[in-house]
Amino acid sequence: MSKVTPISGFPEWLPSDRIVEQYFLDTIRETFELHGFASIETRAVEPIERLSSQGEDADKEIYAVRRLAAGADDDSGPGLGLHFDLTVPFARYVLENSGKLAFPFRRYQIQRVWRGERPQEGRFREFTQADIDIVGDGTLPFHYEVELPLVIADAFSKLPIPPFRIQVNNRQIPEGFYRGLGIEDVASVLRIVDKLDKIGPDKVTKLLVDAGLTDAQAKSALQLAEISSTDASFVEQVRALGVKHEILDEGLERLAAIMTAANEHAPGLLVADLKIARGLDYYTGTVYETQLIGHESYGSICSGGRYDSLASDGKTTYPGVGISIGVSRLLARLFSQGLVKGSRSTPTAVLVALNQEEDRADAMRTAAALRGRGIPTEVAPAAAKFGKQIKYADRRGIPFVWFAGENGAADSVKDIRSGEQVEADASTWAPAAQDLRPSIENPQENQ
Amino acid sequence: MSKVTPISGFPEWLPSDRIVEQYFLDTIRETFELHGFASIETRAVEPIERLSSQGEDADKEIYAVRRLAAGADDDSGPGLGLHFDLTVPFARYVLENSGKLAFPFRRYQIQRVWRGERPQEGRFREFTQADIDIVGDGTLPFHYEVELPLVIADAFSKLPIPPFRIQVNNRQIPEGFYRGLGIEDVASVLRIVDKLDKIGPDKVTKLLVDAGLTDAQAKSALQLAEISSTDASFVEQVRALGVKHEILDEGLERLAAIMTAANEHAPGLLVADLKIARGLDYYTGTVYETQLIGHESYGSICSGGRYDSLASDGKTTYPGVGISIGVSRLLARLFSQGLVKGSRSTPTAVLVALNQEEDRADAMRTAAALRGRGIPTEVAPAAAKFGKQIKYADRRGIPFVWFAGENGAADSVKDIRSGEQVEADASTWAPAAQDLRPSIENPQENQ
Structure with a gap:
């Protein structure tokens, strides 16, 4: 080849x-x-x-x-x-x-x-x-x-x-x-x-x-x-x-x-x-x-x-x-x-983090709830330290990382640009309109 | 050929x-x-x-x-x-x-x-x-x-x-x-x-x-x-x-x-x-x-x-x-x-009718006003009897025909399916949501 x-x-x-x-x-x-x-x-x-x-x-x-093989037929x-x-x-x-x-x-x-x-x-x-x-x-x-x-x-x-x-x-x-x-x-x-x-x-x-x-x-x-x-x-x-x-x-x-x-x-x-x-x-x-x-x-x-x-x-x-x-x-x-x-390299607005692989089914349900309200969401590829999961989001420009609450605590969502983390419910939370989809920027105007 | x-x-x-x-x-x-x-x-x-x-x-x-003409170069x-x-x-x-x-x-x-x-x-x-x-x-x-x-x-x-x-x-x-x-x-x-x-x-x-x-x-x-x-x-x-x-x-x-x-x-x-x-x-x-x-x-x-x-x-x-x-x-x-x-053969929701060719500039302004509010609109191809203009819309499935008011009268819009015609202002009127865009139908369910 x-x-x-x-x-x-x-x-x-x-x-x-x-x-x-x-x-x-x-x-x-x-x-x-x-x-x-x-x-x-x-x-x-x-x-x-x-x-x-x-x-x-x-x-x-x-x-x-x-046709490469074009012949009698x-x-x-x-x-x-x-x-x-x-x-x-x-x-x-x-x-x-x-x-x-x-x-x-x-x-x-x-x-x-x-x-x-x-x-x-x-x-x-x-x-x-x-x-x-x-x-x-x-x-x-x-x-x-x-x-x-x-x-x-x-x-x-x-x-x-x-x-x-x-x-x-x-x-x-x-x-x-x-x-x-x-x-x-x-x-x-x-x-x-x-x-x-x-x-x-x-x-x-x-x-x-x-x-x-x-x-x-x-x-x-x-x-x-x-x-x-x-x-x-x-x-x-x-x-x-x-x-x-x-x-x-x-x-x-x-x-x-x-x-x-x-x-x-x-x-x-x-x-x-x-x-x-x-x-x-x-x-x-x-x-x-x-x-x-x-x-x-x-x-x-x-x-x-x-x-x-x-x-x-x-x-x-x-x-x-x-x-x-x-x-x-x-x-x-x-x-x-x-x-x-483009402001990011993926449509994803929210990455649902995973504490352990056993939580994947729950994370998929959280993601489905967010998507059902029009929010592009994916689940982390693997359970890992949260720092690694935030790095995954950061490399792609994904603005938000979602964390499941443990032991009955509420879920929370972190804006990884500002570091601000707030309690959130997947059935009601939504990002700001300008973060929902990638936007188009003129880099020269931002300088 | x-x-x-x-x-x-x-x-x-x-x-x-x-x-x-x-x-x-x-x-x-x-x-x-x-x-x-x-x-x-x-x-x-x-x-x-x-x-x-x-x-x-x-x-x-x-x-x-x-390349058809592929040669030495x-x-x-x-x-x-x-x-x-x-x-x-x-x-x-x-x-x-x-x-x-x-x-x-x-x-x-x-x-x-x-x-x-x-x-x-x-x-x-x-x-x-x-x-x-x-x-x-x-x-x-x-x-x-x-x-x-x-x-x-x-x-x-x-x-x-x-x-x-x-x-x-x-x-x-x-x-x-x-x-x-x-x-x-x-x-x-x-x-x-x-x-x-x-x-x-x-x-x-x-x-x-x-x-x-x-x-x-x-x-x-x-x-x-x-x-x-x-x-x-x-x-x-x-x-x-x-x-x-x-x-x-x-x-x-x-x-x-x-x-x-x-x-x-x-x-x-x-x-x-x-x-x-x-x-x-x-x-x-x-x-x-x-x-x-x-x-x-x-x-x-x-x-x-x-x-x-x-x-x-x-x-x-x-x-x-x-x-x-x-x-x-x-x-x-x-x-x-x-x-x-498809429910129609064009995105157009409104046809702006023309009484005479001299009105085209006005009709284009009406169309621009409707488009500015997200309503797909075109202007009639030629001044003609209104029956002919309605036929133009009907052949394409365009649901509404817009008529300019004459001598200071208000404009009006006609739903050519029901025949209902109402006074309308291009800066405020809008079609029902299901008429704004073509919809997808299952012909067998309608029978």
Whole structure:
């Protein structure tokens, strides 16, 4: 057996960090449900041809899955791959179940996805995403493009994370703008401009010229990408560049409407940022990214957009809009920067101590009484000196140790942080609310 | 693009069934946490050599995973496969993190696993398990073998499932018994006897004789397998068969102790059933299975056991005991028998109706006020006749529709089941507690 080592790109958390992850996932789920999104989960695998039809970069990312002992009796059908996002599987789920779903269909989906990319800080090969999407049958009202970032903002406002900025663009703007400039290969130019934050304007200009643009075209494309505003004033900045195209007009109108509506409900939350493009090919209109303020170089931790033709069975098309929170990506940043930690490594609030092994049955009854009133409790692993049992609790951050009264005396419970010990009855005693469950702390605020 | 079809063995639920699954998972998690188990999750992949070292049948079940575009820059290291259970990955996690964990370590783990088996009723290729395990460093007290089935019983008692029976055995009993009979290849005989419920005593006898046992040995092995009791009286029945071996004595003593202790806390819950063996090779002592009463032929929905040597780094061994609830397997049975369903297909309790599109901003404020008090709310997708909006709610099982008051009149809310409509204020009104969230119903009890 080979040595046990981590596999690069496949993160695993220790119990106290997992408690933080659970808190984040619970909060996100609770918010999504408050906004009326129904949960679904899809299988981890899709036919490879469905995964690989999503753009030229997708092939590189796919993990193929095959039975190790697949032989003559292999009935697994077409080649299967692990899904690399939750949008492509969701579109397939909608097509497969369209007769059983009510449209517009609002769903959330929290699952792991896999991408065979080179691992680096915040980019994993296996990670958890939390998605919301709304799809219509045939049509999808525009107002959902305003609603989705407000849902994300509601979730983020409940999480212990740095301030954030949701950047929004409409792909029709660069597309119409490029066409107005006489550029044919819009997709390639989009992909190059998308690298602006990573490689800077000089390298982007060089790549654009290498791709066949004139110096003037490249300069204009860069000027467009550098426009941003927290209201609809970006429209005037674009107009000042003097490019005209009907697709551009439509994009500007739609993005302006989003900015106006968003400012009505959550002023300053959204930034119109015309360099945002998103790598995946299925987006057709509005696109979103999200930066943590002060962590801009880390890239987006929550992205999405509108896709008009991802789900189509030839007869009906199901246009959709969605946003995905990169939960693992977000947590990895918070952990690596020391911004969050769990207050203990176990849900246990009370350890029932054991004076002698013969008392175990009584201790189990005490524990059951506490659990029956919602207090997470475990019994000591072995009878031992009380100091050893307190050490067991202390190592795990368990705040209370319970002692059975001997010779008819009352039971007592000790807060091992303060040392305070009081008489207690398992049918009535309860810890303070903040000690009942592990809590999430920002270590830097406690210093 | 090929036609969209389900993939055999990879189940997906519709939203209302997913609500049932979430209820089950939440209840199981809550119970595990009340008993002081900490959550972890492990990556989906393990090195294939770690997976395939778990017995001769394991190879057939493993899904290998490989980057589709893996080429010269493939740095994924040893061949990877999807985990087929949560015990093998947990044992690896313990070895990898032993310096950072506190022992005995109590953990729960709720994740999907993958097995390339032939799909059939209740046997999937992708499914969700919910496991609890306790591991020690070097030693693990016996009392945890009593505790674990009590935790499972606590979880099951909170779920809307048929009555159940936890069957327990100790592998030392058949092993010692077979050795006492002069049988050498204990593992093969165990595997054959394990098929007793599936193929019946005649075929088991034939297989045993084919495997080299004498008629008398085969008969004795079957007689042992047919013994069961709800207390420690199985010991006398085994003694009456006249076989002697020190490993048998130890097994009998341990299983008797479990039955005695379990009867003290939950009389009748456990059945000592000497035919239980479990397929996986890593169990070394106590083993558990669980039947739903009235659904015995469906097989076990919750299984586990003690494993003394699964996790070892050469210096330290971490013995463990664990049980795994087959959540997908359990739910598939309940769904196919029509025993559970969700009361609606969405978390939404209130739909805010729209008289005209211009009212959307107001409707969004009403929805935000309701959500702020924990009431799941969505706004109608479009202004339409109220009948159409009520139909939207009805199709999803949303119980309440909210109407804005016009011309200064008060808002009102309609219970679309009873038709009752009352004046309401979004800052004070609340639905009845049972309508706030979807509930789980047994359709057969309502008939």
